[in-house]
Amino acid sequence: MDRRIASAACALLLVSLVCATGCHTVYGPNLGIFSYPIPLSPYFQDQMEDKAWEKERYDRVPILGPITAGGPAKALDPPSEDEIMRALERAKPVEGGLPFLHEIQRNNVKIVVEPLGDYIDPPRVYPLIGPAQLHHAHYKCIIRFSETTRVGWPVPYTTTDEDSQEVIYIDHNHLHMVGNMDGGPGSNY
Numbered sequence: 001m002d003r004r005i006a007s008a009a010c011a012l013l014l015v016s017l018v019c020a021t022g023c024h025t026v027y028g029p030n031l032g033i034f035s036y037p038i039p040l041s042p043y044f045q046d047q048m049e050d051k052a053w054e055k056e057r058y059d060r061v062p063i064l065g066p067i068t069a070g071g072p073a074k075a076l077d078p079p080s081e082d083e084i085m086r087a088l089e090r091a092k093p094v095e096g097g098l099p100f101l102h103e104i105q106r107n108n109v110k111i112v113v114e115p116l117g118d119y120i121d122p123p124r125v126y127p128l129i130g131p132a133q134l135h136h137a138h139y140k141c142i143i144r145f146s147e148t149t150r151v152g153w154p155v156p157y158t159t160t161d162e163d164s165q166e167v168i169y170i171d172h173n174h175l176h177m178v179g180n181m182d183g184g185p186g187s188n189y
Contacts, residue, residue: 050086058083063129066179073120075137078113079170084141085109087168100152106164112142116169123178130177137172 067073079087089095097103116138123133147164151157 054086058086061174063132063175063177064135066177067120067133073118073135075115075118075135075172076174077172078115079139079141079172081111083170084111084113084143084168087141087170088143088166091168092166102152103150105148105150106145107148109143109145112144114140114142116140120176126175129175132175132177135174135176139170139172141168141170142166143168 062076064076094104094106118137119135121134121136123131125131143166145164145166147161149159149161
């Protein structure tokens with residue numbers, strides 16, 4: 001009988017200690033088990049950061065002011081080296097090799113950017129934007145590099161290709177607002 005009383009007293013003491021602490025007092029909404037942080041692998045974190053970087057920098061189409069009369073109708077900027085290397089990585093990935101089993105490295109990278117086309121579409125009405133002109137700019141990016149491939153199993157060897165070359169085509173499109181859309185009689189604008 002004494003054991004039952006002692007275990008009941010211990011249980012009562014534990015319950016009173018847990019209730020007496022301020023850690024379990026919740027004011028306002030509570031997420032329960034979901035309020036604790038969940039660890040995230042660095043691999044997935046890196047993927048999410050790259051996705052956010054590309055969306056912020058390269059996946060959006062800017063809307064610029066109208067093209068002035070007599071002004072140059074040239075594209076904004078050619079693609080940056082970061083944009084070119086990210087496009088190359090999507091086309092021919094190197095990241096994610098297995099150390100000591102299979103690794104690929106690109107060294108001595110040289111980039112040549114050639115403009116292919118720069119033209120503007122006639123004005124039209126875009127939903128949620130209004131009257132605008134689409135400005136197209138096409139670039140051919142030639143990337144020259146030396147590629148070193150290291151294989152560690154079953155027979156370790158290293159190959160180096162000094163004259164590797166890849167060609168990436170990048171399109172930069174942006175919109176120009178149109179100030180006066182009056183096309184005269186019979187115009188759809």
